[in-house]
Amino acid sequence: MARRTTVPPASRSDGYVDLRSYGAIGDGRTVALIAEDGSVDWLPIPNLDSVPVFARLLDADGGGAIALSPVDEFTVTRRYVPTTNVLETTFTTGNGVARVTDALVTGVAGRLPWVELARRIEGVSGEVKFRWKVAPGSMLGSASPWIDKTTHGAVIRIDGVTIAVRGIDNGARRSGNQAIAGMFTTSAGSLHQVTVVGTSNEPLHLPDPNNVDRGIDRTIDNWLAWSKEFSYDGPWAEAVQRSALALKLLIFSPTGAIAAAATTSLPESLSGGKNWDYRYAWVRDLAYTVTALTRFGLREETHGSVSWLLRTIRDNGPDLHVFYDLDGGLPGPVESHDVAGWRGSQPVVSGNPAGGQLQLGVYGDLFDVMRRYVEAGNVLDAETGRLLAGVADKTCDFWHRQDHGMWELPDKQHYTSSKMGCWSALDNAVRLCELGQIPGSGARWAAERDAIKEWVEENCWSEERQAYVFFAGSDDLDASVLLHAPSGFERGPRMESTIDALREELGRGALMYRYSGVQSEEATFVSCAFWTASALACVGRHDEAIALMDELVGLANDVGLYSEMIDPDSLDFLGNFPQGLSHLALVNTAITIEELTR
Structure with a gap:
């Protein structure tokens, strides 16, 4: 996956670049976003959910960049070195060609205990003059960097983070009191080489x-070894593997948690307003990830994520929460930051207000994780069995309640997909x-499961619209009910006609909005x-499923990544990036189609 685009230095007329411009690299602890023009515009140190030291993505003037x-x-x-998360960019000028290889370096036994962003620059032909600058930002308006002289050279300090720059023949020099820069010419x-290393409070x-x-080559080898264990030879194999690699970037290796996305805000x-922090671990995303990991034969990640989830539920019980922080705790309050935001979009926040909501669909997500884990040949311990039995009993009672739904809406309703999620939990x-x-x-769970089915069919089906509606008593539609074709709730005529109604009202070409009325507020999801x-595919319309999938796979950026949303007119990316749910949807759709059509 590679394309050639002209990126003149003036392409940042407003200080920002299109979100499609970014590639992502990671080391199991944090993620860096690199624009087509070679700038690292996002890098939290030391962890993915840390306040970012380099955040030009959200603050062109003061955010900082490499x-x-x-x-x-x-x-x-650009391209990724095949089947790795190491990014390779070839720059061509009128005088020559040079290749940059970017890696967040990993060690002999996994991630390094420090962040090590390595940028190898190789001359291919002719001569290319490069300039570079390592300029930490204000950590979203909360601190100011400064350069310290040490016996081992200059380091940059900012609010507990220490950064040093190393390299090979890179012409490094001090640039004022807050940055290190340099120039060199390739032949x-x-x-x-330009390498940035950093730690926090150590x-x-x-x-x-x-x-x-050598570490760059080792990192490539580590990714190749991981990909060698990956097993999928079905349709859209290249896109599926790239999505699996993107998801691997979002697995927080210290705990096994899976971040929903690599960014915030x-x-x-x-028009702004809907700016959220997705650097948390949603139970929903973990459920879909386990489906993929199990199918790909990736045992360590599957076990690590399942164990993290169960441990986290116990530690923060007795209630099941919608999402947790990457360390396995409950999210703290939302904090707003006084910075510009990507292309002026406000607010810029740390935290997500949906943490305290009741979302009944999370019960279905939990049980989907556990069923797939067991059916992959694993055995639950006694304590987990008792925990799940208690959650099932709670689902028998809670399904009667109103909730905030999958889309974390402010209004409580009897959302159709939430009831379907409870049905899935009990099934x-x-x-x-x-x-x-x-x-x-089991008898009680089966009885309540059947009662939910009957209630949904009576209260959430519209004869007039020939569709399952958004919530009981509504005439609006919600695309999240589509999840319950694969879940098995409905694969007959009612789901088929619901698909048609959704595509007619919410579809824009191959793309789809989330629910009725949201078209004026956001892009397609x-x-x-x-x-x-x-x-x-679940309702038997295989040719349509394959044709749609072919079109959607073509909407990734040049290195195969997706954001949360896509503008249906310009095809510009919007929302947090890379978005785990987007890649999970690609992977699990490919698996579903492959299983139903082989």
């Missing part, structure tokens, strides 16, 4: 640049009981489009 690009006008071609066969290791260079609409609980994995009253393809 810039690296030719001095002269250039064109650029055919030349090797240069000593900083200063690596030997030659070891860093990227807008769902250019899976019955199955786990039959398998001898959880104790409890990438996952909903993939869910449509999956639902089409």
Whole structure:
């Protein structure tokens, strides 16, 4: 996946670049976003959910970046080193060609205990003059960097974070009191390197640049070894593997948690307002991820994520929460930051206000995780069995309640997809009981499951619209009901006609809005489009499902990544990036279609 685009230095007329411009790299602890023009515009240190030291993505003037690009006008071609999360960018100027390889370096036994962003620059032909600058920002308006002189050279300090710059033949020099910069010129066969290392509230290791260079190759080998364990040879294999690699970036290796996205506050609409922090672990996303990981034969990640979820539920019980922080705790309050926001979009926040909501669909997500885990050949411990039995009993009571729905809306209603989620929870609980994995009253769970089905069919189906509606008593539609074709709630005529009604009202070409009336507030939701393809396959419309999937796979950016939303007219990306749910929807739709059509 590579395309050639002209990216002149003037492409940042407002200080920002299109979200499609970004590639992502990671080391299991944090993620860096790199624009087509070579600038690292997002890098939290040390963790993905830390306040970002480099945040030009949200604050063009004061956010900070690690810039690296030719001095002269250039064109650029990018790709990932195949089956890795190491990004390779080839810059072409009028005088020569040079290649930049970007990696968040990993160690011999996994992630390093410090952040090590390595940028290897190789001359391919002719000469290319580069300039670079490592300029930490204000940490979203909360601190100011300064340069300290040490016996081992200059370091940059900011609010507990210590950063050093190392490299090979990079012309490094101090740039004022807050940045380090340099210039160099490549020639055919030349090797240069700019490496940024950082820690937070702990000593900083200063690596030997030659070891860093070997570390880039080791990181490539580590990714290749991971991908070798990946098993999928169905349709859209390249897109599926790239999505799996994107999801791997979002797995927080210290705990096994899975972040919903790598960023905060990227807008769902250019008018602003819907700017959220997605650097948390949603139970929903974990459920979909386990489906993919199990299918791909990735045992360690599957077990790590399931164990993290169960441990986190116990530690924060007795109630099941919608999402948790990456360390397994409950999210703190929302904090607003006084910075500009991407292209002026406000607010810029840390935190997400949906943490305290009741979302009944989370019960279905939990049991979907556990059923798939068991059916993959694993056994639940006794304590987990008792915990799940208790949650199933609670679902029997809670399904009668109104909730905030999957979309975390302010108004409580009897949302259709929430009731379907409760049905799925009890259906899976019955199955786990039959398998001898959880104790409890399977008969009661089955009876309540059937009662939910009857209630939904009576209260959430519209004869006039020939569709399942948004919530009981509504005439509006909601694309999240499409999730319950794969869940098994409905794969007959009612789901088929619901698909048609949704595509007519909420569809824009291959894309899909989330629910009725939201078209004026935000762009189309990438996952909903993939869910449509999956639902089409479930109701037997395989040719339509395949054609839609082909079109959607083509909407990724040049390196195969997706954001949360896509503007249906311009195809510009909106929302947080890379978005786990978008990649999960691609993966699980591919798996569903492959299983139903083989």
